[in-house]
Amino acid sequence: MPVELITGNQAAxxxxxxxxxxxxxxxxxxxxxxxxxxxxxLHAQGELKGEFVSVESExxxxxxxxxxxxxGARVFTATSSHGLAYMHEMIHWCAGARFPIVMAGVxxxxxxxxxxxPDQGDSLSQRDTGWxxxxxxxxxxxFDTIIQAxxxxxxxxxxxxxxxxxxxxxxxYETVDIPDREEVQRFLGPPSFAAxxxxxxxxNLHGLSTGxxxxxxxxxxxxxxxEALAVLKEINARFAAAFNRKYEPVEAYFPGKIKNVVVAAGxxxxxxxxxxxxxxxxxxxxxxxxxxxxxxxxxxxxxxxxIERIVVVDRNCSTGMGGILAQELKAALYPLNSPxxxxxxxxxxGIDFTPQMLQRLLxxxxxxxxxxxxxxxxxx
Amino acid sequence: xxxxxxxxxxxxxxxxxxxxxxPGCGNGIVTAALVRAIVRAGYDQRDVVIVSGIGCSSxxxxxxxxxxxxxxxxxxxxxxxxxxxxRPQLKIFxxxxxxxxxxxxxxxxxxxxxxxxxxxxxxxNNYIYGMTGGQHSPLTPLGKKATTAPLGTLxxxxxxxxxxxxxxxxxxxxxxxxxxxxxxxxxxxGAAHKGFSVIEALSPCPVAYGRRNKQGGAVExxxxxxxxxxxxxxxxxxxxxALAGKIITxxxxxxxxxxxxxxxxxxxxxxxxxxxx
Numbered sequence: 167m168p169v170e171l172i173t174g175n176q177a178a179x180x181x182x183x184x185x186x187x188x189x190x191x192x193x194x195x196x197x198x199x200x201x202x203x204x205x206x207x208l209h210a211q212g213e214l215k216g217e218f219v220s221v222e223s224e225x226x227x228x229x230x231x232x233x234x235x236x237x238g239a240r241v242f243t244a245t246s247s248h249g250l251a252y253m254h255e256m257i258h259w260c261a262g263a264r265f266p267i268v269m270a271g272v273x274x275x276x277x278x279x280x281x282x283x284p285d286q287g288d289s290l291s292q293r294d295t296g297w298x299x300x301x302x303x304x305x306x307x308x309f310d311t312i313i314q315a316x317x318x319x320x321x322x323x324x325x326x327x328x329x330x331x332x333x334x335x336x337x338x339y340e341t342v343d344i345p346d347r348e349e350v351q352r353f354l355g356p357p358s359f360a361a362x363x364x365x366x367x368x369x370n371l372h373g374l375s376t377g378x379x380x381x382x383x384x385x386x387x388x389x390x391x392x393e394a395l396a397v398l399k400e401i402n403a404r405f406a407a408a409f410n411r412k413y414e415p416v417e418a419y420f421p422g423k424i425k426n427v428v429v430a431a432g433x434x435x436x437x438x439x440x441x442x443x444x445x446x447x448x449x450x451x452x453x454x455x456x457x458x459x460x461x462x463x464x465x466x467x468x469x470x471x472x473i474e475r476i477v478v479v480d481r482n483c484s485t486g487m488g489g490i491l492a493q494e495l496k497a498a499l500y501p502l503n504s505p506x507x508x509x510x511x512x513x514x515x516g517i518d519f520t521p522q523m524l525q526r527l528l529x530x531x532x533x534x535x536x537x538x539x540x541x542x543x544x545x546x
Numbered sequence: 547x548x549x550x551x552x553x554x555x556x557x558x559x560x561x562x563x564x565x566x567x568x569p570g571c572g573n574g575i576v577t578a579a580l581v582r583a584i585v586r587a588g589y590d591q592r593d594v595v596i597v598s599g600i601g602c603s604s605x606x607x608x609x610x611x612x613x614x615x616x617x618x619x620x621x622x623x624x625x626x627x628x629x630x631x632x633r634p635q636l637k638i639f640x641x642x643x644x645x646x647x648x649x650x651x652x653x654x655x656x657x658x659x660x661x662x663x664x665x666x667x668x669x670x671n672n673y674i675y676g677m678t679g680g681q682h683s684p685l686t687p688l689g690k691k692a693t694t695a696p697l698g699t700l701x702x703x704x705x706x707x708x709x710x711x712x713x714x715x716x717x718x719x720x721x722x723x724x725x726x727x728x729x730x731x732x733x734x735x736g737a738a739h740k741g742f743s744v745i746e747a748l749s750p751c752p753v754a755y756g757r758r759n760k761q762g763g764a765v766e767x768x769x770x771x772x773x774x775x776x777x778x779x780x781x782x783x784x785x786x787x788a789l790a791g792k793i794i795t796x797x798x799x800x801x802x803x804x805x806x807x808x809x810x811x812x813x814x815x816x817x818x819x820x821x822x823x
Contacts, residue, residue, distance in 0.1 A: 222684065
């Protein structure tokens with residue numbers, strides 16, 4: 167397997183190429199643009215077998231992908247921040263129409279004012295749309311997750327966002343194992359889902375429905391999404407057997423007896439992992455899947471430990487409520503008899519998350535009872 | 547031609563300078579031409595609002611010392627429409643790039659033209675998305691290379707002023723960064739015109755467009771622009787063959803039609819009179 171020194175964005179583009187994607191439609195936006203540029207270059211060299219459509223907006227990109235997915239094609243798009251927000255109507259539509267589209271979402275803050283830093287609020291504000299959301303912590307994981315995302319999306323017929331932090335992952339060079347196209351094709355196979363648009367089978371698709379019909383469709387999507395955790399685990403196991411790299415929807419790193427657990431997603435989780443050997447009594451829960459939400463897995467993990475305090479790293483803020491991962495986590499703590507204190511470390515604006523920041527936070531001697539909100543900007 | 551106006555430094559946020567544009571970029575020339583056009587028009591600084599979208603061109607809003615609104619990609623004209631409707635006395639200049647105006651914002655562009663609302667759209671056309679590193683836009687000439695068109699674009703470009711004319715704009719002019727004096731006067735004429743004015747300002751992007759398309763550096767690009775430019779008066783005596791590949795500069799079209807805010811406020815006045823009778 168060739169190992170290459172590439173960025174997260176290049177890893178995403180190579181995964182798309184290896185996955186045998188049949189159509190790519192995208193529009194430039196920082197920090198995503200390099201994915202599309204790499205794909206355009208591969209296309210020009212004849213190394214991307216699919217079609218490349220350069221569109222007039224992100225909205226058009228996702229609509230274009232939807233059209234191709236309706237015809238049974240494996241499709242890809244990528245965006246960030248305002249581009250993702252601009253797609254919002256189509257994002258709901260793709261889930262409702264059950265198009266197994268895979269999108270790379272590269273985190274960046276939403277304006278105004280304009281900001282390029284990797285706040286996760288762009289993708290988190292799309293968490294209720296019916297898309298699977300998988301957060302990655304390295305360029306290798308970006309590559310692997312895009313491959314897995316096609317297997318998952320096409321199996322359960324729901325679209326999937328593969329999400330990673332702008333700049334920290336999108337623009338940083340890392341060594342990445344890149345399996346060749348044949349190996350990936352052996353794992354993934356060609357798209358096998360049924361085309362909705364089929365010559366000879368005329369149908370009126372996605373027309374007006376009643377609230378009752380809609381309710382049944384939403385229930386079906388919701389149940390499918392919940393069952394997706396098991397499907398994802400199965401895909402992970404198969405992927406590990408083929409490529410020798412293993413991921414879980416939620417990953418725990420508990421070095422011995424611990425009192426603190428840090429919960430994080432994306433690049434921040436990797437920073438915590440680096441810190442673990444340097445910290446006493448501290449473990450990590452890395453959230454890879456946010457939709458479906460692995461709530462039960464999290465409560466099971468915490469139940470077995472005598473945890474005093476959970477620190478949630480939230481590079482986002484739901485204004486008026488607080489960090490979004492902390493909200494989700496609190497739901498997972500509900501079944502516990504004596505839930506630990508929760509410190510919500512809010513890094514809204516996409517500010518840097520440093521080991522020193524975490525150390526300073528954990529050094530606070532008397533844990534708050536219940537819930538505390540800590541702003542990263544105050545710890546800089 | 548009237549002499550060049552003084553560049554009023556009060557109209558620039560000089561503390562924000564130097565600007566972020568790359569060496570050889572024409573955006574600074576267009577911005578200076580806009581400042582001189584505002585001096586020429588004699589507007590009070592407090593009456594002028596600059597609205598910009600997203601991209602290299604839109605950074606101009608940060609350097610201009612008026613009320614300036616930096617908006618979202620493609621939506622500058624929609625923001626400006628709201629502003630003009632609420633405060634019709636304001637003199638509004640909307641600075642956009644080619645991608646901003648004609649791709650993601652294409653819809654707002656044709657509707658602003660259709661309404662003939664009294665806004666002055668200044669489109670800095672450098673044929674490329676510069677800020678994101680050189681993707682082709684709807685104004686990239688056919689066959690030219692971009693990061694998203696490594697073999698040259700296959701998509702036919704818009705003829706921006708024809709699009710504006712077809713959609714209902716009442717003033718359309720084209721200038722080039724290589725002829726800043728003319729550009730200043732065209733922007734001033736557009737500002738004086740009541741209705742939707744479109745100024746297409748061609749501007750070199752040596753970094754993201756020129757280099758990839760072997761157009762030389764900034765000097766060569768400006769020279770080529772100047773050599774290819776033909777005034778609209780001279781063009782009227784040239785045949786299609788002689789005009790191939792030329793850039794026609796000057797006022798391309800102008801016509802009279804009711805302005806939207808005026809129509810709107812007239813209707814309100816008329817109806818309120820009816821109701822008070």
